[in-house]
Amino acid sequence: MKITAVEHFVCQAGGRNWVFVKVSTDEGVYGVGEGSLYGKEHTMRAAIEELRREIVGKDPRRVEYLWQEMYRHAFWRGGPVLCSAISGVEMALWDIKGKLLGVPVYELLGGHVRDEVRFYCNLGDGTPESLIERGRKWIAKGVDAFKIYPFPAVNYVDSMRPIREAEEKIASFREFAGNDVDIMIDFHGRLSPSMAILAEEVMRPYEPLFIEEPCLPENVEAMAKIARHAKTPIATGERLYTRWGLREIIERQIASVVQPDLCHCGGIMEAKKIAAMAETYYMATAPHNPYGPVATAACVQVDFCIPNFLIQEHIFDDMPWRDLVYTPVIELENGRLKRPTLPGLGIDLNLEEIAKHPYEERDQVKWYHPDGAIADM
Template identity: 40%
Template sequence: MKIVGYETFLVAPRWQFLRIDTDEGISGWGEPIVEGRAEAVQGAVAACMEYLVGADPLRIEEHWQVLAKGGFYRGGAVLSSALAGIDQALWDIKGRHHGVPVHELLGGPVRERVRMYTWAHGVDNAALVDDAQAKVASGFTAVKINVSEALPPIPGAADLRRMASRVEALRSASGDGVDIALDFHGRLSTAATRQLLPLLEPLLPLFVEEPVTPEYSRDLRRITESTSIPIATGERLFSRWDFRDVLTTGIAVAQPDISHAGGVSEVRRIAAMAEAYDVNVAPHCPLGPITLAASLQIDFATPNFLIQEQSLGIEYGGGNELLDYLVDPGVFTFTDGHVERPTGPGLGIEVNEEVVREAAANPHRWRSPILRHEDGSFAEW
C-alpha cells in the first residue's frame, strides 16, 4: 500500500481537516491545526506530504521520526501540529487496514467508557450557575469554567474575591457530587497563584489548569508545593521533551493536545512518561471531531487517564459543528457524562466529506482575540 495524495480543508469554526489517500482505496483523516494559525499549519502539512506521497502509510513510527527530526529545525506549535494531524490520519489508515479501532493497536482497551467534562459559561455568577446546572441535568458530572478574563500581574482584593465568589457560587449550587475544573489560560503570575489558590482550596476543585504560561513552567514546583489543589498543564507543550521537566514539578494532571503534541504516537508516549511520575492524563481538546476521536483512542488504552475535554458547549462555534461533520453523530453520544468505547475501525468515526467540502468552500480565518488591560497594555488570553 502506498500514499497517493492528500487534501486539507479549512472548516468553521476554526478547524482544519486532513485526508490522506492510498492506492488501495483506504483514506485516513486527521486534524492538524493551530487555532488562529491554520494557514501556517496548512503549509507545514504540504511540506511534510512531499516526503510521504509514495510511501507505505503503515510505517507510522518511521514516518514520525523522519518528519519530527529530519528537517533539522524541530518542534514548535506549527511543525508539531502538522505532524500531529498526519500521524492521526496514518493511524486511521492502519486501523482501517486491519479492521480494528486504533486503541486495539495500542495494546487494547483498559476501560469500557470514558468520562467527559463540558464547559459552563455565564457573565455573572447567577448565569454561570444556571448554565452549569443545565449541563449537569443533561448528565455531565464534571464542568470546567474560565474563572476570570484578563488579570493584572498582582490582582487586587476585588479581583481575588470576585474569582473566589464565582467558584463558591458554583460549588454551593452544585454540591459535592459535581467536579469543578478551573481554567486560567496562563493569566496568573506565580505571585498571584499564592494569593488566589488558598482562597479556592476549601472549594475543592478537581484541578486548576494552566495557572501560568508555559514560559514559567520552571516555577510550577513552587506552585504545586504551595497548594493542595491538583495542578494541570500541558496544552501548549508539544513533545515528550517539553513534558520531561514539567512532570517532575509535582503537577497532578498532564494535558497534551493530540492535534498539537505530535499526534497519537507522541501523546501515547507522553502518557506513559506521566504514569512514571504518578501524573494523570486529561487530553486537551477544544477542537473538532477528528481530534476528539483520536483522543478517545488514547483514553481507552491509557491506564492513567483521568477525564476528557470536548468542545460541545464551549461557545465559540455558535452551534454543534463538531457533530455536523460526522456521518453518524451517535458515536459521541454522552450517557451519564461518559462515552462508550468506539468499535469502528481506525479512529472510529466516519467523516461526512460532502459537508466538509461544502464548509471548506468558505474557509474560516479565525484569529485569537487580543485582550487588553485597563491601561491599554497586552493581556494574556
C-alpha cells in the same frame, strides 16, 4: 501500499476554524486526522503541504517511521505549527492502519484498560448566572464535571479584586451544582506565580478537581514555585509539544495531571508516550481538547488504552453543525462514552457539510489591562 495524497479541509467553527486532514492511498483506503491551531489556519495549510512532500509515495503503515521522518528531518524541530501538522497526519495514518486490520486504534496500542471514558464539559467564561444556566442543561443530561475560566486580566502583582471576581463564579457554580459535580478551574496562564498562589488558596474551599495552567508554561521554575505552595492538584501541558516539551514538568513532579493536546503534541502515539512517562511518577493524564470531532475521536483511542487516564475535555455545544461534519456521531450517556468498536478512529468526515462552512478569518481574542498594556489571555 503507498500514500497518494494528503489533503486539508478547513471548517469554520464559530470563534475558531477546524483544520482536518485526509491521507489517501493507492488501495483506496484513507484516513482522517485533525491539526487545528487557533488563529494559524493558513500556516497549518502550508505546513501540511510541506509534510505531503515528505510522505507521498511511502507506506502509511509505518506510522512510527513516518513520524520520525516528519519530526527529525525538520532541522527546526518542535513548536506548535510543525507539531500540529504532524499530529493531524499521524492521526490519519493510525486511522488507515486500524481500517486495514479491522480494529479500533486503541487495539493497536495495547488494547483497552477500561470500558468507558468520562467526559467533562468546557463551559469557558461568563457571568455566574450564565455559567449556571449552561451547566444546568448538561447536568440534566448526566454530565457531572465542568471546566470554568473565571479570571479576568490580572497584573503580575494585583489587588484581590480579580481573584474575588473569579471566586464569585466558582462559589456560585459550586452552590448550584452541589458536591457530586467536579469543577476544574482554568487559570489559562493569566496569573503570575505570586497571584496564582493567592488564587489557589482562595479556590481551595470549593474543592476543584484541579487547577489548570496556573501560570504560563514557558518558565518551569515559576510553575514549580506555585506547586510548592498549592494543595490543589495542578494540571498543565496543552502548550507543550512532544514528550521533550513535558519532560521537565514530569521529572520534577511539578504537576499532578498532564494535558497533552493531541492536535499539538505530536499525535496519538506521542500522547501515549507522554502518558507513560507521567505514569512512572503516578501522575494522571487528561488530554486537552477544545477542538473538533476528529480530535475527540483520537483522544478517545488514547483514553481507552492508558492506565493513568483521568477525564476527557470536550466542548459540547460550540456550533450547531459540530455533529454534522462527521459520521457516526459520538454519543455520550450520562457524560460517559462506551468503548467504540469501529475500525480506525471510528469516524469519517462529511466533506459536503464541511464545504458549507468554509474558512472565516478570525483574530485571536486580545486582552488588555485598564492602562492599555497587553495582558495574558
